Amino acid sequence: MNQSANSTDIHKAIVREQAAQDRKKLILNGVLLLILLAAPFMIYPVFLMKILCFALFAVAFNLLFGFTGLLSFGHAAFLASGGYTTGYLLSNFSGLPTELGIIAGTLAATVLGLGFALLSIRRQGIYFAMVTLALAQLVFFFFVQSGFTGGEDGMHGIPRGELFGLINLEDNLNMYYFVLAVFIGCYLLVQRVVSSPYGQVLKAIKQNEPRAVSLGYNVDRYKVLAFVISAALAGLAGSMKSVVFQLASLNDAHWHMSGEVILMTLVGGMGTLLGPVVGATFVVNIEYHLSQGPLRDWVDPILGGIFVITVLAFRSGIVGEVQKFVRKNLG
Amino acid sequence: MSMIFGVPLAVLFGQLLIGIINGAFYALLSLGLAVIFGLLKIINFAHGAMYMLGAMVTVLMFDAMGINYWVALFGAPLVVGTFGVLIEYFLLRRIAGQDHIYSLLLTFGVALIIQGVLINWFGVSGLRYTMPDVFKGGVNLGFMFMPYYRAWVIVAALLVCFGTWFVIEKTKLGSYLRAGTEDSQLMQGFGINVPLLISVTYGFGVALAAFAGVLAAPIYSVTPVMGSSTLIVVFAVVVIGGMGSIGGAIITGILMGVIEGLTKTFYPPASSAVIFLVMVLVLMFRPSGLFGKEA
Numbered sequence: 001m002n003q004s005a006n007s008t009d010i011h012k013a014i015v016r017e018q019a020a021q022d023r024k025k026l027i028l029n030g031v032l033l034l035i036l037l038a039a040p041f042m043i044y045p046v047f048l049m050k051i052l053c054f055a056l057f058a059v060a061f062n063l064l065f066g067f068t069g070l071l072s073f074g075h076a077a078f079l080a081s082g083g084y085t086t087g088y089l090l091s092n093f094s095g096l097p098t099e100l101g102i103i104a105g106t107l108a109a110t111v112l113g114l115g116f117a118l119l120s121i122r123r124q125g126i127y128f129a130m131v132t133l134a135l136a137q138l139v140f141f142f143f144v145q146s147g148f149t150g151g152e153d154g155m156h157g158i159p160r161g162e163l164f165g166l167i168n169l170e171d172n173l174n175m176y177y178f179v180l181a182v183f184i185g186c187y188l189l190v191q192r193v194v195s196s197p198y199g200q201v202l203k204a205i206k207q208n209e210p211r212a213v214s215l216g217y218n219v220d221r222y223k224v225l226a227f228v229i230s231a232a233l234a235g236l237a238g239s240m241k242s243v244v245f246q247l248a249s250l251n252d253a254h255w256h257m258s259g260e261v262i263l264m265t266l267v268g269g270m271g272t273l274l275g276p277v278v279g280a281t282f283v284v285n286i287e288y289h290l291s292q293g294p295l296r297d298w299v300d301p302i303l304g305g306i307f308v309i310t311v312l313a314f315r316s317g318i319v320g321e322v323q324k325f326v327r328k329n330l331g
Numbered sequence: 332m333s334m335i336f337g338v339p340l341a342v343l344f345g346q347l348l349i350g351i352i353n354g355a356f357y358a359l360l361s362l363g364l365a366v367i368f369g370l371l372k373i374i375n376f377a378h379g380a381m382y383m384l385g386a387m388v389t390v391l392m393f394d395a396m397g398i399n400y401w402v403a404l405f406g407a408p409l410v411v412g413t414f415g416v417l418i419e420y421f422l423l424r425r426i427a428g429q430d431h432i433y434s435l436l437l438t439f440g441v442a443l444i445i446q447g448v449l450i451n452w453f454g455v456s457g458l459r460y461t462m463p464d465v466f467k468g469g470v471n472l473g474f475m476f477m478p479y480y481r482a483w484v485i486v487a488a489l490l491v492c493f494g495t496w497f498v499i500e501k502t503k504l505g506s507y508l509r510a511g512t513e514d515s516q517l518m519q520g521f522g523i524n525v526p527l528l529i530s531v532t533y534g535f536g537v538a539l540a541a542f543a544g545v546l547a548a549p550i551y552s553v554t555p556v557m558g559s560s561t562l563i564v565v566f567a568v569v570v571i572g573g574m575g576s577i578g579g580a581i582i583t584g585i586l587m588g589v590i591e592g593l594t595k596t597f598y599p600p601a602s603s604a605v606i607f608l609v610m611v612l613v614l615m616f617r618p619s620g621l622f623g624k625e626a
Contacts, residue, residue: 119614119615120614123570123614125431126431130374130567130569131570134563134567134607135610137560137563137564137567137607138604141603141607145600255559259439259443262436262439266436297451298447298451300444300447301443301444301451302447303443304444304445306440307436307437308437308440308441311426311433311437
């Protein structure tokens with residue numbers, strides 16, 4: 001009797017502790033949301049949208065790399081196919097609601113992702129990285145040669161149009177809040193995916209694939225689905241990016257872009273939810289500020305240097321290191 | 332002039348020759364990748380940069396010090412190989428126990444640095460390298476014209492490929508290497524200096540890439556970006572062949588070069604993509620690669 005009363009007390013304490021933590025998290029998230037809502041009044045909205053698009057790109061990539069352990073070196077293909085599809089539709093069918101163009105771009109990337117996934121999961125580990133890189137190069141050649149992309153010149157003057165036929169997206173503030181809403185939606189989706197039973201299986205695959213197989217999971221199906229979700233969100237990021245900048249170019253399809261999203265995820269902290277967002281913010285800022293200063297020709301070597309330092313010295317990335325620090329000193 | 336499918340025979344043979352030469356480069360590069368992969372279990376993303384460095388070093392040694400082609404043929408791989416040993420010793424070794432993905436990313440970062448720095452110094456337009464006089468001209472084989480230098484590239488690449496195969500398969504050093512591939516801890520237990528072996532292996536693999544770079548200097552435009560696109564093609568070649576065997580890497584390399592050359596003759600727009608398409612087919616019907624053992 002006494003013992004059971006004791007255990008209820010403990011249970012209550014745990015619940016109370018949990019509630020307190022939840023409240024803290026809620027407050028933190030609320031503050032973050034307020035900052036994001038107020039940001040365009042202090043910082044140039046197009047720059048913020050660039051960060052949000054790349055953050056979504058990195059979040060999508062991290063679902064595959066950080067949570068499933070699959071290193072894709074071809075994610076630029078999805079960013080670009082989303083961007084080009086949306087750009088083509090919005091440029092050639094005037095009056096098409098912007099959201100339909102973006103959905104179409106996302107679908108194009110999803111289908112492409114399915115093709116990539118079915119081919120690349122036939123090889124594991126480093127072969128997976130090489131296969132995705134080679135497939136993305138194939139897509140790159142396709143975009144170079146097919147007429148609708150504008151080849152080396154790219155696609156210019158993509159109209160932003162109107163959202164639901166009502167909201168004028170030519171206005172930067174409207175555009176910003178739309179991009180922010182999509183970003184938050186996707187972020188929550190990934191959060192949900194990762195914490196779901198499905199996400200737990202993905203983590204199991206990452207940690208010990210043979211064991212996941214022996215537990216009876218059809219590992220390949222889990223991997224393909226993770227790849228497709230990741231490609232779809234990367235395509236969505238590309239679609240929005242093409243609407244924001246009214247531009248889709250070969251830069252987005254180049255292997256360099258695939259490397260950049262790896263860097264963002266790695267620097268921010270792979271396998272954490274917030275990491276890719278922090279990483280994207282960091283990399284976009286670094287690139288912007290370097291390109292304004294005397295080091296503007298040295299962006300690539302500096303990014304390479306950051307790559308090397310991150311891999312050598314802090315593999316858990318910014319968010320991972322902060323988490324470690326908090327756990328050690330404040331927990 | 333006789334024709335085949337509407338293409339003059341001389342043109343066909345010309346493209347075949349170019350294909351074999353490109354194939355020789357693919358073979359040399361994928362061989363180096365396979366050697367490094369065998370012991371270090373990593374894919375060297377800096378391999379393209381090392382190939383480029385080999386060519387750049389050749390040009391720069393000539394421009395600055397008048398060092399001729401024959402010296403460069405050994406000198407450039409030595410310089411780049413030493414550079415590779417330093418990279419292994421100071422960078423790769425530090426993360427040896429970690430997931431191999433990290434070493435792959437590290438070499439990618441190194442490649443970005445090398446390429447970026449050289450672009451700043453030399454631009455992307457390309458440097459000129461004059462061919463040694465011995466190689467000027469060529470011989471008419473009756474069905475086609477064979478420039479001497481191209482013949483030399485094929486011979487030299489094949490010699491180095493088979494030399495490497497011989498060292499790895501038939502010598503004591505090669506047996507250490509193969510044993511290290513199987514179980515490096517056990518080897519260490521037998522008193523073999525495995526860390527040294529790893530450094531030397533990385534240096535050697537990189538030197539092979541640099542050797543390809545020297546061969547390329549007189550016929551391709553030497554630019555800081557020449558390595559990256561080549562490397563992606565070589566990756567596809569490696570996926571097609573599998574890295575299970577040294578011989579497989581060589582055969583696949585040359586075969587892919589020939590296929591590329593044939594495509595250029597009969598359907599030029601697809602020539603840059605054809606190797607990737609072959610890779611897709613191989614993945615669909617023989618996922619472990621033509622010569623591969625792994626899944």
